[in-house]
Amino acid sequence: MQAAIQTKDMPIAGSPEATAKPSPLLELRAVTKTYGPVAALSGLEASVAPGEFVTVVGPSGCGKSTLFNIVAGLEEPDAGGILRFEGNSCHAADLLGRVSFMPQRDLLLPWRNVVDNAILALEVEGMPRAQARAKALKMLPEFGLTGFEKQYPHQLSGGMRQRVALMRTFLFERGLMLLDEPFGALDALTRAMMQRWLLDVWQKYRRTILFITHDVDEAIFLGDRVLVMTARPGSVKLEQVVDLPRPRRPEIVTAPEFVRLKRTLLDAIEEESMKSFQSAVAQEKAT
Numbered sequence: 300m301q302a303a304i305q306t307k308d309m310p311i312a313g314s315p316e317a318t319a320k321p322s323p324l325l326e327l328r329a330v331t332k333t334y335g336p337v338a339a340l341s342g343l344e345a346s347v348a349p350g351e352f353v354t355v356v357g358p359s360g361c362g363k364s365t366l367f368n369i370v371a372g373l374e375e376p377d378a379g380g381i382l383r384f385e386g387n388s389c390h391a392a393d394l395l396g397r398v399s400f401m402p403q404r405d406l407l408l409p410w411r412n413v414v415d416n417a418i419l420a421l422e423v424e425g426m427p428r429a430q431a432r433a434k435a436l437k438m439l440p441e442f443g444l445t446g447f448e449k450q451y452p453h454q455l456s457g458g459m460r461q462r463v464a465l466m467r468t469f470l471f472e473r474g475l476m477l478l479d480e481p482f483g484a485l486d487a488l489t490r491a492m493m494q495r496w497l498l499d500v501w502q503k504y505r506r507t508i509l510f511i512t513h514d515v516d517e518a519i520f521l522g523d524r525v526l527v528m529t530a531r532p533g534s535v536k537l538e539q540v541v542d543l544p545r546p547r548r549p550e551i552v553t554a555p556e557f558v559r560l561k562r563t564l565l566d567a568i569e570e571e572s573m574k575s576f577q578s579a580v581a582q583e584k585a586t
């Protein structure tokens with residue numbers, strides 16, 4: 300079993316300590332992944348510094364979840380690419396259990412209540428249930444779930460279910476958190492609230508986050524950097540630094556710097572979405 304990764308002393312990206320450019324927590328070099336005839340990723344290059352919040356956007360089907368499956372240790376990339384975690388080159392399988400991962404669907408178990416869903420990863424890791432429950436109960440207020448510990452997923456709102464899934468991911472204390480469209484199913488208001496809340500908990504716990512979204516505003520509002528992926532096979536087309544002060548206020552979305560960033564990102568995404576659409580049409584015609 301790997302020792303838990305130390306996160307407490309990590310500088311928050313953008314803070315004075317972080318300007319010394321710490322060595323990356325995660326590095327991917329020339330990462331490629333094919334599934335039979337489908338090339339999902341090709342020559343992907345990316346790195347994430349400790350404490351950074353990196354958001355990922357790109358057309359549907361460009362390989363974002365595939366990238367996460369690799370970094371979570373669930374899939375091996377094709378031979379030839381390089382994966383480095385904490386400076387050491389490794390196989391994807393070595394990362395299994397070393398990063399916390401919230402998959403695209405929240406995957407709450409309907410027969411487990413809030414607390415027992417939240418402790419799932421801790422239990423799988425071997426922590427005694429009573430100890431895991433005690434940890435989860437302490438975190439409930441911060442996740443806006445006080446009084447709901449005994450409720451089952453079908454008794455919760457969409458926003459609450461997402462918070463339970465996020466709580467599970469936070470409870471599994473790892474230096475790197477992967478969040479795959481965690482707010483995708485929420486209405487705009489709940490989503491905006493959840494974004495602000497996530498920034499608060501991120502700043503408190505100082506985790507490193509890789510976050511997939513289809514929402515460009517969300518990518519800018521949350522991120523220190525936004526990675527725009529190309530159409531499939533996915534690689535990083537554009538790496539945009541978001542140089543906006545933190546803490547970020549909701550009004551920032553109308554600030555000229557924000558709007559400028561959004562224009563740049565939308566142009567890049569639109570170009571790739573168009574390619575993705577055209578190749579889907581071409582494929583349709585060929586069959």
Ligand SMILES: Nc1ncnc2c1ncn2[C@@H]1O[C@H](COP(=O)(O)OP(=O)(O)OP(=O)(O)O)[C@@H](O)[C@H]1O
Nearest residue numbers: 334337338339358359360361362363364365366531
């Ligand atoms: N296990 C698998 N077996 C075969 N093909 C797969 C598998 N996983 C993903 N793919 C293919 O790889 C490509 C990328 O899929 P992926 O789920 O990574 O896209 P995505 O960018 O996450 O899309 P979305 O934005 O819709 O979630 C798709 O063409 C998909 O069909």
Ligand SMILES: [Mg+2]
Nearest residue numbers: 363364365403
């Ligand atoms: Mg996906």
